Amino acid sequence: MSFSSPPASSSSSPSIVNPKEEQDDFDEHKLSHVLKYHNQTKHSFNKYARGPHGLDWANQPNPFRRYVSSPLIPLLHFPISDNQIQNPSSSQIEAPLYSSLFRSLPPAKPISKSTISQFFYDSLALSAWKTTGFSTWSLRVNPSSGNLHPTEAYIIAPPIESLSDSPFVAHYAPKEHGLEIRAELPSGFFEKFFPQNSFLVGLSSIFWREAWKYGERAFRYCNHDVGHATAAVTMAAAGLGWDVKLIDGLGCEDLKNLMGLQIFPEFEIPSKPIRGKIPEIEFEHPDCVLLVYPNGLGEFDVNCKDLSSAISEFSQLNWKGKPNMLSKDHICWDIIYRTAEIVKKPLTLGHRFFIDPFQRSGLYSEASYKGLTVRQIVRKRRSAVDMDGVTEMERDTFYQILSHCLPSGCPIGDKQKRQLALPFRALPWDAEVHAVLFVHRVVGLPQGIYFLVRNENHFNELKKSMNSEFVWAKPEGCPDDLPLYELYRSNCQRLAMQLSCHQEIASDGCFSLGMVARFEPTLREKNVWMYPRLFWETGVLGQVLYLEAHAVGISATGIGCFFDDPVHQLLGLKGSNFQSLYHFTVGGPVLDKRIMSLPAYPGPDVDA
Structure with missing residues (x-):
């Protein structure tokens, strides 16, 4: 199928912008496009933003991305009601009170299979399954517009015992609560750029998942969900004594190489909305990368120029696994993909990576809280209907x-x-x-x-x-x-x-x-x-x-x-x-008694 307006090739050198030159290089055309997209996707009393006329249930996207044939390493599971993990041979990990985290972070836990398991369990894992009649669906710790979950997550980490003997990139599989090992990284990568006991979390978006239901407005919702996931990651990290900071100096091409997203076929944008078999529309758009590190560290910086140069070599790594297909047929809302291209961030130099001291939040009414741990709160979170x-x-x-x-x-x-x-x-x-x-x-x-x-x-x-x-x-x-x-x-x-x-x-x-x-x-x-x-x-x-x-x-x-x-x-x-x-x-929520709740793990044997 022939399209027009192809995006820049992922194999091209990433563009670099110096902040001193940003104002001189400001592109009014790009701003005009962003304003056009934003205004075009507004709802009004007499007209809603363009979207599908009814839902094509036969092609509802699979909410679970898997990388077929990549090694899957199961992670540990944790109960909600107490502070001990289910594996008695592992060390106990306390779950601090939710309200206490806003006053100060607990001492940092070391990185291990146990703490990484808890980190994902309390941030991006499944929280429950729901069933009624012939329908069964899952809920997650991180909320999502329409429970469609366009956000995918990756961990880029140094060697971790029982997970990998070498630095690695892995995709987090929430249904299995496991890590799919995508690639091994060169030794010394983390020591060169990041403090000890730190790792990276990358987030990406599959626009198709939201566009299936919401049409052109989906780009907005995908980015809401990036924010939801960022906060979920930050709160789960805080429970382990870890701090989180977005590394915003890197550019979109850097993030693509870092997460191994260059394996997706290049997507060429059509000139108008089209319908058909468009498997390349299921690509993942790289959004951001978060540095997770022990709280209380002194000042340190991340050299994004040298980091970008090192990441550029990742395209030569042996990337494992083939992404699964999410739908048979698709609708491409071209303005989503055109806007995503327009707002892609280049590598920016000159911005220092500041680590600010933790600032406690105001406490006016401690009695308002119910004495629940952070795990109890994040895993019981639901969207009221x-x-x-x-x-x-x-x-x-x-x-x-x-x-x-x-x-x-x-x-x-x-x-x-x-x-x-x-x-x-x-x-x-x-x-x-x-x-x-x-x-x-x-x-x-x-x-x-x-x-x-x-x-x-x-x-x-x-x-x-x-x-x-x-x-x-x-x-x-x-x-x-x-x-x-x-x-x-x-x-x-x-x-x-x-x-x-x-x-x-x-x-x-x-x-x-x-x-x-x-x-x-x-x-x-x-x-x-x-x-x-x-x-x-x-x-x-x-x-x-x-x-x-x-x-x-x-x-x-x-x-x-x-x-x-x-x-x-x-x-x-x-x-x-x-x-x-x-x-x-x-x-105060209204509970639908017709809907039955089932445990997140092990969930029902359905791909929903």
Whole structure:
């Protein structure tokens, strides 16, 4: 089949950008394309973004990628109810209390088969199976839009006893909770570039999995899920005393070579949406790589120029395994792949890899938490299908949840800006995402619209850009260091429902919210590759809301379907300086008794 507009060849030398030259090299054409994609994929009251007319269940993508013929090494399993792993010959690993991680990280555990097993078990593994009638499906620790799971994960690590005698790259297989060994790396690779007892986690996206259901808007959702996975990885690492930082100096071609994704056939982008057998559409797009290292290390740097040069040789390694086929037939929404090409990040030199000291988060209401361990929280996390419209939340609990949504924690005398607190500290840029909140059932707080300013350098710009009638008043009892403001008092339940595609789940919780990003100025100042990263930041924030809700005994759900511009009109926002990127709701869940829960492992013998 012949297509037009092929992307750059993966065999070409990676492009390199010096940050001093970024502004001079800024490409208005690329920005124009990103704005076109974003506007084209907006939902409105009279028109939804383009997608499939009905779901082609016969071609629903397999949610489990496997590399056929690559060696699979099973990992250890862990109970939720206590702190001992099921293998009595292995050392015991404690699971710290969830709320304690926001105050300080525990002493770092050594890297071993046991700790790597726990790391994946508490971040990217299956959490349960669900069944009703003739349908059976799995849930995972990391949330995903529509439970479609476009995100794949890789570990790039030094030798680990009982896993590999040499440095290696492995794909994580969540259904089996095991590692598929893809390649052995040259000796000395980790010692040259990274501190002792550290390893890398690579994340990639299969756009087809989300596009099967959501059409052109799928690129947004895939990047939400990268953020969800990043936060899930960061929280699981924290439970082991490990810190996490995104290595953002590397370029897309570096990541492709690092994870062995160059084995996928080159995908040539059609000039319009097409349907047919397009197996190459199932390729994995490299998103990011995260460095996992022992907390409390002093300053160290990662030389991305030399690292990139070393990674460029990985294409010559003996890569094992052939990726399985996910669907027989496909639909290609061309604008997704064109946009992914436009926002590919090159290797950037001159950016130092900073390791900031851990910053604790505010503690206003310890009593709001239920004394659960981090494993109990992350593995019991679920996306609520409905809210009960009855459950209320105490005001102090509301403030406590929002305190853990702040990027800078509770630094004395400093404004919210830098991402220093768990899990936002994994992201190397200043916070760009804020939250407009619709408060429905918070005891002691009037119903209405509120705003959480997550980067206080944006406060004046936000206030000037939004409706002049908003009062911007500190709510009663709000802690001084929580930048939360009341904008407008009113019962906004019906409004919240209407703005979230008429979904009652947005009005029946304790509160719902929209995540508003500083948009076009960020793309201009930091370049267009920040476009997916803005969605990553919303995904990290969303994962915090998921965990906080479960930690206080209720539930939450991410809402990807909302009417973009009506949200902006409500706030008085014009142009593209600020854009709403993700919605969320928190409240008391309605449980469907028709659905039976089954253990994650061993799961039912179905490929679902």
